[in-house]
Amino acid sequence: MSSVxxxxxxxxxxxxxxxDPPIVLKVPSPFEAKIERDGDDWVGKALSGEFRGLKIRLSARTQPFTGDCNLELFEEGCEFPQVGYAMIPLEAANL
Structure with a gap:
């Protein structure tokens, strides 16, 4: 089951x-993504904002889940993802 x-x-x-070495970036603006569970993580695609169309992977940073995640954004053909941190709704734990 997926969810936006x-x-x-x-x-x-x-x-x-x-x-290599990684480029330091400013914190991006919020965006919409369609995600689904992949084991303990969530995977999907950014639907809006500066990352529109990029594949994403979110992994929980806390147990119990608080919405705090590690975030990886993958550009087509790029060896290294963009990485940072994000919050997603607590309801995502139920996907």
Whole structure:
């Protein structure tokens, strides 16, 4: 089962773009994503904002789940994802 959720990026430990060494980025704006469960994580695609069309992976940072996640964004053909932190709705735990 998939669901459309608002992904709200937060600073966390920072945001980093693809590269070696990684590029430091500013915290992005919130965006909508269609996500579904993949084991303990969520995978899907950004539907809006600057990441529209990118594949995403979210993994919970806390147990019990508080909505706080690690976020990876994958550009087609890019070896390194953009990485950062985000909040998603608590209801996502029930997908």
């Amino acid at each position: 959720v608002t992904v709200t990026p937060i600073y966390g430990w920072g945001w980093f773009g693809p590269g």
